[in-house]
Amino acid sequence: MESLMAYVVGIMFTAAFYMMLRRSIVKLVIGLMMLSNAANLLIFVVAGMTRGAPPLIPDGASGPVGIVADPLPQALILTAIVIAFGVLAFAVVLIRRAYEVVGTDDLDQMKDTDT
């Protein structure tokens, strides 16, 4: 399972980079979105995947019994998803505004401020 997920993460990173290297700003944002999702999935895989063992403490015990899933990475991913959502909302507004102001969605024509 882990090796399959590793491939999935790798493919997502590759696809994200490919999308970011396209010239259209819409594809750029799609690339950014995939990149943050790939990072989240990476955390999920790297921290270890434990099936069917929720980190619950049974009645009467003072700690979880046996091997349980680590809840922390999921908390991290949840935080990261929320942040990525906010940032993405901003990025979508930004590209729309940029399209209005510049009149094109081609990154190659947005070079006025470059040096």
Next chain:
Amino acid sequence: MSPELILPVLIPLTAGALSLSLWRSVRYQRILAVLANALLLWTGIWLLMSTTEHGFITMQMGSWPAPFSIVFVSDVLAAIMIVLTGIIGLAIAIYSLASTPRGHEKFGYYPLMHLLLAGVAGSFLTGDIFNLFVWFEVMLLASFALLTLGGERAQMEGAIKYVTLNLFSSAIFLSAVGLLYGMVGTLNMADIAQKVSQVEDPGMITVVAMMFMVSFGIKAAAFPLFFWLPASYHTPQVAVSALFAGLLTKVGVYALFRMFTLIFTQDVDYTHNILLWAATATMLTGVLGAAAQFEFRRILSFHIVSQIGYMMLGLALYTPLAIIGGVFYIMHHIIVKTNLFLVSGFVYRLLGSYELKDLGSVYKYRPLLAVLFLIPALSLAGIPPLSGFFAKFVIIRAALEAEAYVVTFVALLVGLLTLYSMIKIWAEVFWKKIPDHVHNTEELKGKLNEKHAWAYYVPMVGLAICTLIIGLYGQPIYELAEMSAKQLMNPQLYIEAVLGGNQP
């Protein structure tokens, strides 16, 4: 309990929230901005005083013991950075009273500024690596909005590059945090620091270290990752430019200092050697880029890049003297660079342009402004007795002691080229006779038609005085840098302060 540790984050956050609730009254938002930033500076000084007294101050959120909770830690370096944040925040808040257009103020300029400062302060104080990521994002989101406030074409083009590269850097950072967590099973920086040495596969730690280096390198604008900076920093309002120039890249530098003195010290030959050459290339490309520019703020933006190189050089040499130099350089640079941007903004107010070819005669009509430019400009180039001289002196001496002669040569050469750029600005903006095609010169020659002209001068004079103090009265400042270097070179102190009795 030590409230001074949490106040630098709470004050800007509260001020931001209050500012939002005062949305309709720009007047109260302005008063609040100045008050809150003055308060921030005051707590910063309080924090610095109690940190120098106790060595470290730590706080565990929710009173959970150290490796399980999010900790806030202040060592001398973090406290110095908070004081600098306060100084720059106050200077920018006052300067904004005069320079920020009404339209920007009505659309949340002040709340965003407070949020940005909260993010910056949080990044300096947190002792938890994922929390660092969160503070980075707080800071980034506020900076995105500030950068695009106004919505002009150049701002949009600059912002796309700024946003893309910073989000890219965040994604690398997040992946690196995930990989590190997978290996050591903790997020507390002190806990990570003592567990990395026990990891079975040290090569993997180096891989993660390089990911952190790339991520923070993008944020700090190091070679070859700096291209977003000169493409975007000259586009927004000048007060925003000055705030970014002073603080944002330095957060990246601070994170590099923290990571590569505390956690990733197991393979210094490899990691710090890469840092060394990156620093050298950063210095050189930045200064050469500036030499090719003829726009006030673009020149200054490229100089940010080249100065970042000096700070990284201090870290990369990794000797006590070099770290002192690096910390000293950060202190000097934040103040000087912000001041230069403020001067460029006032020149723009007088003549309505940043292009050197449209400017001139400022020395003749505004001699005080010329002096206010000259102090930070000469300091940036490293002319004694200003602050930049001592900062460069310490770093170059450390480089000589480490027998890194090529690097020393480059550092000296870059100092000379910096002087060239500053002289270029001086000759074009201040000495040259005003070009014939410029007609709107009434405000330069006559009285400035501005209700709050004092708000331009107060921050510029204040920051120039800070530069002079660091230069002329450098001993206590140097001692502060020395204390912080001592702590940075002994990560064990940090680990003990954070984990206390929970050590194995």
